[in-house]
Amino acid sequence: MSRIDEPTLADLEAELGRDGVWVAPALREVVTARDEARIEEAVADQPTPTYVALVELSYDDPLTGGRPEELAFLVRDDTGREGTYLLLGPRYDQSTYELQVQAFPDEYDLYPAPAVAAAELPQDLPGQVLRTLELLRTEEADTLYDELREQEASDGSGDGTGTGVPAPGAAEDAGSGTDVGVVLAGVGLVLALLAAVLLLRRRRPVPRARGTAFVLPDTVVRTVREAEDRRHEALAEEAVLALGEAIDAADLDPRRAGGLAAWQAALDHYDVASRILHRRHSAADVVGALVLARRGREALTAAVRGRDWQPTPSCYFHPLHGGARSRVRWDHLDTWVDVPACRDCEVAVARDVEPRDVLDFVEGDRPAHYFRLDLGAWSRTGYGSLDTDLLGALLRP
Ligand SMILES: [Zn+2]
Incomplete structure (x- = not known):
């Protein structure tokens, strides 16, 4: 986890101006100098201005509040550089990575590219960056994203842990319970569901698939809610x-x-x-x-x-x-x-x-x-x- 102070921000902005890529010192073991050189080449080949800033932001980072998109806004505001920013999203599972895209001017249809790359290469951060850049250049990402979601819906593997594309329905149902008062059956089950629900609640929304929703027991809903409070x-x-x-x-x-x-x-x-x-x-x-x-x-x-x-x-x-x-x-x-x-x-x-x-x-x-x-x-x-x-x-x- 890193905090971005003003000198670090100035370094990052200068580095992005030079070759379009900045890697936080804390991620040096994950993204080697050789990886960085390959990412720089890929960035240079992108058809539109593209910047890659890889840092796992600390939630108490004073400049960004831990929000990757805020980092992109800061850099854009300071330097006036518009284009596509690729950033590292918050990690809820320490063994996997998922990137985020923030574009200036805004483009809202870019999110399938990092999601597909995260599903394909969940543990390979440099590989994900290269794959995301490739997907941003082509029309492929939307089709692959839809396929992934269909695949998860059909094989029931959509627990939000493996592929980065959450299953439809589950998190939505976490907020729609009605009664309370039933005695909790198993603390382990509750905690497991709680973890899954909290994880899903933080992920991007996907349309609800009719008829496949998994309904959580009301007691779990109440427990999740109290934990959330x-x-x-x-x-x-x-x-x-x-x-x-x-x-x-x-x-x-x-x-x-x-x-x-x-x-x-x-x-x-x-x-x-x-x-x-x-x-x-x-x-x-x-x-x-x-x-x-x-x-x-x-x-x-x-x-x-x-x-x-x-x-x-x-x-x-x-x-x-x-x-x-x-x-x-x-x-x-x-x-x-x-x-x-x-x-x-x-x-x-x-x-x-x-x-x-x-x-x-x-x-x-x-x-x-x-x-x-x-x-x-x-x-x-x-x-x-x-x-x-x-x-x-x-x-x-
Ligand atoms: Zn919102």
Whole structure:
């Protein structure tokens, strides 16, 4: 796991400018100098400008928050270099890799290429990079991606661990349980299912295959949900604490006065997030505190760089998804509205299916999408997706 500080970012940007490829020192044993030379050749042969930045980002990386696409945005913003960025996605299984693509201008149909490469060569990172570059040059990836999904649906191997293409249905059903109260039958089974579901919840959505869905027992749904709530609570506490420490440690250069408003925004976000966690709070508040802490972190990064900061809309379907990249039409409480969506949710809506990982909370015995519940400023602003001034909405009486 690596953190990207400003000098490292400057090195990375210079290196991408030279030959289009940067490999984190921590990945040197996995990607040798010879591998890198082959990747550089392949990058030079791509028909469009292409950049490969291989780093396993630490989740508490101050510049990116651990999100590979943020790294691409930083490099693009700093250097103005548009094109296709190939990055290493977060790893939920330490023996396998999966790449992510971020293109400028946005292109939403590139994701099959890294997914197919990950399915073919799950443990071979340099091989995956070369294969992804090859697939990006051809029309092959879409067909291969569909074949993989069909194959998994038919042989029942779609547990999300082997091929990188998740099985349809399972994660979606994790959010649709109804009753609770049945005694847990086997802790081992629950934990195994929990692990599978948590893994699947983080993966990209695929259309639901009719008639093949695997329905989880309600108790497992409840257990998964409680584990998810605890995970959010731990993440929020950690993020708020880390933000406070980063604010204390940050050096604000007085010559870069442009960052003063961003500095104030970082402090305000920290203050409100911290207060939420220190009083009685709901699961919805915890997600809100986490959103505020992440925004505070973005504001702090801007402040330290002497830049202004404006909050950007988060994904309407789940505020903890990557940032919104486009707007999609969605049936919100029986009215069609344009809502911001992350890449994965945009792909789902474009395919006319509900995004798999919509934020929901249990009300009574039933989970409901957060935007169908009355959660005050959280639901009113879509956690800052419909109204980006989330802090203002919270502080207004
Ligand atoms: Zn999303």
